[in-house]
Amino acid sequence: MILNDLRQADPVLWRRCIFHILEGEDYFFMPGTVLTYLRDLGSDLYVHRCLERLERGDVGPVGNHELISYLELFKPSGYAGALKEHYRREVIRSDEMNxxxxxxxxxxxxxxxxxxxxxxxxxxxxxxxxxxxxxxxxxxxxxxxxxxxxxxxxxxxxxxxxxxxxxxxxxxxxxxxxxxxxxxxxxxxxxxxxxxxxxxxxxxxxxxxxxxxxxxxxxxxxxxxxxxxxxxxxxxxxxxxxxxxxxxxxxxxxxxxxGAVHTERDLFEWTCDALDRLAEGFEKRAEAVAGFWDDQHPKQETDCQNVLWPLLRKELQSAGLVATIDDEIPIREGYCDLLIQRPMGEGRPLRVILELKVAHAGYGERELIDRLEEQLVERYMLPTGARHGAFVVLWFKCDRYDYPAAWSDKAAFEAALQDRRRSVGERCPVTLASYVLDMTTRWRGQRKVLKDARERRTPKTKAREGAARVAGKTRAASKTTPASQPREGASTRRSRGS
Known part of the structure; x- marks a missing residue:
């Protein structure tokens, strides 16, 4: 700051002071700091003198690094020759010592x-x-x-x-x-x-x-x-x-x-890559989709876990990923759905935690969005020290299963989930991915399954489904976002945050 003020007030005196500090024996400033100041300023005031000193080995208290860094910026004529002389001299000196x-x-x-x-x-x-x-x-x-x-x-x-x-x-x-x-x-x-x-x-x-x-x-x-x-x-x-x-x-x-994994971020990326491939298979080819349905209703969450986790293990193993995959791991009062760990010798293993939710009838923001922060982040990730996690929701809403009623379609739900993910990422020291896996693609032989299911529906079943639809719409109305605060547009299937 003092040198800047002097440069504005009296450039000639400023120049004299620079040379006095860099060449003199009494130092009110550290000479290396002054040379760094000239470099950051972009001034070549001392470049030729600097070249001479480096070539002769006249480093003094300025320091080799400061001299070389300053010359590196300007690369004056003779620069390579001075560097070679300096290098040879330092190599000989260090070899003689050790x-x-x-x-x-x-x-x-x-x-x-x-x-x-x-x-x-x-x-x-x-x-x-x-x-x-x-x-x-x-x-x-x-x-x-x-x-x-x-x-x-x-x-x-x-x-x-x-x-x-x-x-x-x-x-x-x-x-x-x-x-x-x-x-x-x-x-x-x-x-x-x-x-x-x-x-x-x-x-x-x-x-x-x-x-x-x-x-x-x-x-x-x-x-x-x-x-x-x-x-x-x-x-x-x-x-x-x-x-x-x-x-x-x-x-x-x-x-x-x-699958090369050196950091927790690497493990997280490979996990997301595996989920991406599964999502593509579900949506485009209906691979294993039938395993998540029970006639015209989604299976319970634990049953869906038993279908999804083996598929995820297979994807990770196909990439040669060396990691252990465990489900229903106790953490404090609860159990996280899936914990992926990569052993790191004597150090703490790398961890990625997954939480699965099934979009059942009657579910709303509390069950399918709030759980991202309350359950995945606060209950499982932060207590274990894991900094990467994925929140996975299985989506079934279609012409044969009109639930949950709180969102009109998958895109609307994805937008709400991404809003929450971004918000949590800004407030917590974690990196999150959110997935909405589409389970609505029709699989081979489904027409007969649906026909048989319709024939088995009783009046009591129809009444229960109607009550669930009314309850979902009532909850959605109480949570509706004001028109003056429009949400972002539709999102992709999966989103990651930092």
Whole structure:
């Protein structure tokens, strides 16, 4: 703030103060902070002097990282040469002290040389990878500014432009070292580093990247190497159509999927993916829909659970997902409908909790919407520490079962449920998905079932159904949203929130 005020009042005095702070021996400001200030200001006032100091090793109290970060912004003439001198000097110094993977600032200089198109940097990187002297965790590396900034693909393109012929293979070997390093806690992660390496590999040659991932998977040098097929599929999905032969494309479409799970969010996404596939089968092909009906009425919730949960297990297992799936798990005073867990060694297992509701006659907002917060979130998720959950409602309203009467159709109910899901997501530290699974698609042989059911209906049954319809409409009238507050339009089958 003081320097900004001085810059406005007296630019000449401001310049003198900057140089005095960075060059002098008495420091009223930390010199590195002042250099960072110039960088953020976008001022090249000190760039040539900075280049000289880095090349000579005259770092002083400014700090290597601050000097390199400042030069990285402007990339003046001679920048690559100064970086190489600095890198060699630091490598020799650290090797004399203790041969080890060099610090993050020294390695940043090597990455910036790759970006600058220095062929020597690629051979140096290859040697370091062969010796295992490369960063293996996110905390061990400082990413270049061109990668860290939003939309930072420029680093990948610049590094790929002058990559050596075996660059993809050596980077794949580095990637394998990273994946083989155990991430024993949330502070020892490597997700960003993995994405960084894959980004460079794809920028060099996407097809070769797929081949190298297949090589690593076949070698299986570390636990969970088989999950590389999931990574490979993600890369393959970005190949242009011209890169595919007809046979290779058909093989990719029909390939077995492998469920890679590293975080609770991954487990949540795979669970949602399985529910999406089930929903498509219910709605388009009436797969297993008959199992949820009892003549012309939905089955009870527990009976529906016994049909749905095996189907969900099968979908998760088809993706190769390593997880345990249990139903009716006691939590405090109640039982959650389904708990999906992924063991994580000695740490707390990853968890996703599902709650199922059946849209019965007489049910309204209390039973089908309020339960999302009161039951799924407050009773089951928060007490167990789970931060991801799904609320699933089975929908039966159609020409043969006109319930629940509180909503005119499935779209109206979905809109109300999504409103509540978004509201809960804003107030609670959880990520939720809501599903309305359509059970109204007619299945093979249903006409005979319906005819037999109509013949068995008694006057007492008809009277009970009429009473339920009247009760539902009365409840709906008391909950009607005012016309001055229109709801959002119709939604998709499933929605997720953060």
């Amino acid at each position: 041969p080890r993977p060099h610090d993050a600032v020294t390695f940043l200089a090597l990455l910036l040389l790759l970006e600058a198109g220095d062929a020597w940097a690629w051979s140096e990187l290859e040697e370091r990878i062969s010796q295992g002297r490369v960063p293996l965790l996110d905390d061990d590396i400082i990413f270049p500014r061109s990668h860290s900034e939003k939309g930072g693909a420029s680093f990948f393109m610049s590094a790929a432009a002058c990559a050596s012929t075996n660059a993809v293979r050596m980077l794949a070997d580095w990637y394998a070292l990273v994946r083989a390093t155990p991430t024993t806690s949330r502070w020892r992660r490597s997700n960003s580093l993995q994405a960084f390496l894959l980004g460079i590999m794809e920028a060099i040659d996407r097809a070769s990247t797929i081949g190298e991932l297949a090589r690593l998977r076949a070698a299986a040098d570390y636990v969970d190497a088989r999950w590389l097929s999931h990574v490979s599929e993600d890369v393959e999905s970005r190949l242009s159509m011209s890169d595919w032969s007809a046979g290779a494309l058909l093989e990719f479409i029909n390939r077995e999927r492998i």
